[in-house]
Amino acid sequence: MSERYIARSSAIAARLLEGEMVIMSALDSTLFTLNATATAIWQAADGRTPLREIVHNAIHAQFSEVPGSALQDAETFVEALAQHGILLLSDQPITDATALGASQ
Amino acid sequence: MTMRAVSRHTVRVVVVIGGIAIAIETYSQHFASRLRRRYAGFIAVRQAADFRFRVELVSSPRRLHGYSEGLEVVFRNALWHLRRGDFRAMWDMRRRQGWMQPTDVLHGLDAVLRIVHSLILAEEGGFLVHAASLIRNGKAWAFAGVSGTGKTTMARLAPLDTTLLSDEVTYIRRQTAADGTSGYLAYGNPFYGELRKSGVNTEAPLFQLCLLEQGKRHTLQAVERGEAVRALLRHVMCFSRDVALGNCLFDAVCAFVDQVPVTRLTFARDPGVWELMQ
Secondary structure, three states, rough: EEEEEEEEOOOEEEEEEEEEEEEEEOOOOOOEEEOOHHHHHHHHOOOEEHHHHHHHHHHHHOOOOOOOOHHHHHHHHHHHHHHHOOOOEEEEOOOHHHOEEEEE | OOOOOOOOEEEEEEEOOOOOOEEEEEEEEEHHHHHHHOOHHHHOOOOOEEEEEEEEEOHHHHHOOOOOOOEEEEEOOOEEEEEEOOOOEEEEEEOEEEEEEOOHHHHHHHHHHHHHHHHHHHOOOEEEEEEEEEEEEEEEEEEEEEOOOOOHHHHHOOOOEEEEEEOOOOEEEEEEEEOOOOEEEEOHHHHHHHOOOOOOEEEEEEEEEEEEEEEEOEEEOOOOOHHHHHHHHHHOOOOOHHHHHHHHHHHHHHHHHHHHHHHEEEEEOOOHHHHOOO
């Protein structure tokens, strides 16, 4: 199974509010609010770190065990964000620096 | 077919909203007269303008053929480009001037003025928000909500000792005092909703912003910071998809919520709700 990579889109405005990331899409002004785990994944979306590693680190920081379904849940989540244009998703590392938006 | 006299000389009409004076320049006396009527109460006679806006009237809507019905506000080559089915305009923030070609003159100009004011305010930490606002006892109250939640109703239910600022758009500016302390002022403005009546050209410190919700009784509850920011962002008037502008608004709303209480006002449609606003 190939690795997947995620990077924050530059077409967003985002702020960390009370531990939750609030993201405003520049495409349609839609607001998204991420919970703590999703926020950790979002902040780690640097285009270079594989999603599998990001998920493991993000969940391991909050829970003692990483559930088997965690990666699958995360893939569903990042695909949804990618559909809204606020996250870039690729099978290759994302090196385009312009793709990376603010982490907070 | 009728003909209207067109002056060879530029006519200037200075419209002052939120303390910001924009000189609207036109060759048409007729248009200038319509402007003075539309923005009555907000016209300055002998005031230097902060910004200039030149309006070139288009004789036929066909001249603007090809422009989409949807609004587009894009920042490109150091200029804001605005266009909609009934107008196109450019705005140069650095030179403090703009240009506009409308077909439906007043409707188009009204939209452009809202956009231009929102761009000006964004640079200084202010914003326009979908909210009715009124002054009572020297304090401004804003009531935010989407269409149908009761903005105009709150204005209609208001007692006689209130002053209407707007039943649709609350105009918010950040004010910094000489000692460095800051606060927010709400300004009366000519942008109205169902009431079809301009606000009074005055201002007051914004005391509270209430998120409107209809219910069976009147209650006023505090809203925690994160929820307040999210709710307010949904009501702030953001006309552009520009990322830098989005970041400006984010910062402005966060700073606002740190200073002005945001509450949830549940109300039944009767004047008793105003007993909560003392």
